[in-house]
Amino acid sequence: MRGEFLMTGVIRTWAMVSLMVACATAASAGVRAQAAGAPPRAGQTPAPGPAGQISPADIQAMFDAMTVMDAERFLSLTSDQFPPFVQRLKKLQEARVLHTRRRNRAMNELRQLANPQNGTGDDAAIDGKLKELAAIDTEGRAAMAAALDGVDQLLTPRQRARFRLLEDNIDRKKLDFLTRVRQSAGRGGK
Numbered sequence: 800m801r802g803e804f805l806m807t808g809v810i811r812t813w814a815m816v817s818l819m820v821a822c823a824t825a826a827s828a829g830v831r832a833q834a835a836g837a838p839p840r841a842g843q844t845p846a847p848g849p850a851g852q853i854s855p856a857d858i859q860a861m862f863d864a865m866t867v868m869d870a871e872r873f874l875s876l877t878s879d880q881f882p883p884f885v886q887r888l889k890k891l892q893e894a895r896v897l898h899t900r901r902r903n904r905a906m907n908e909l910r911q912l913a914n915p916q917n918g919t920g921d922d923a924a925i926d927g928k929l930k931e932l933a934a935i936d937t938e939g940r941a942a943m944a945a946a947l948d949g950v951d952q953l954l955t956p957r958q959r960a961r962f963r964l965l966e967d968n969i970d971r972k973k974l975d976f977l978t979r980v981r982q983s984a985g986r987g988g989k
Contacts, residue, residue, distance in 0.1 A: 856896075858973070858976070859896065862969055862976075863892045865972070866892075866965065866966065866969050867885055869965060869969070870885075870962070870965060873964075873965045874954065874961050874965065875958065876958070880954070884950065887952075887953065888950055890946045890949060891943065891949070891950055893946075894939070894943045894945075895943055897942070898936075898942065898943060901935045902932070902935050905928065906932065908928055909925070909929065912925050912928055913925055950962065
């Protein structure tokens with residue numbers, strides 16, 4: 800019985816990942832076809848423009864939602880644990896997104912400053928950006944650790960261990976998804 804329940808969860812998860820791959824592939828193929836000047840096929844709606852593409856943030860949001868959906872079952876959360884768990888998990892996810900966004904922005908600015916072709920980056924500006932990057936990393940790690948502690952406060956030791964395993968599993972699915980999208984894009988969306 801338990802194996803049957805787990806298999807249903809695996810099938811549901813793979814169906815969701817497959818759907819995300821199909822959506823990303825379709826959007827990517829449609830945009831490439833429109834960029835090449837190909838008209839949409841009969842009965843096919845025009846592919847979304849750049850604003851309608853699936854962004855990395857959209858993909859992250861899908862996997863964040865998957866984490867919430869799988870957590871109740873995988874962690875065996877009680878009905879009393881689930882609502883505060885979701886709130887605290889959202890805070891953890893928001894802390895991670897904020898850190899990633901801030902870090903990426905700082906890295907892009909550093910990349911521009913350090914690019915020898917730009918000729919605009921003096922050593923003082925580069926040093927200042929490196930210090931800013933270090934501060935972003937320190938603040939981000941502290942915010943994520945505090946948010947994770949908030950989640951952990953609600954969970955038993957076994958649930959905390961299962962939560963770490965769940966997050967690792969979701970990260971693996973995300974990498975697999977991104978690999979499939981890249982492979983699909985490399986084959987021309989086929």
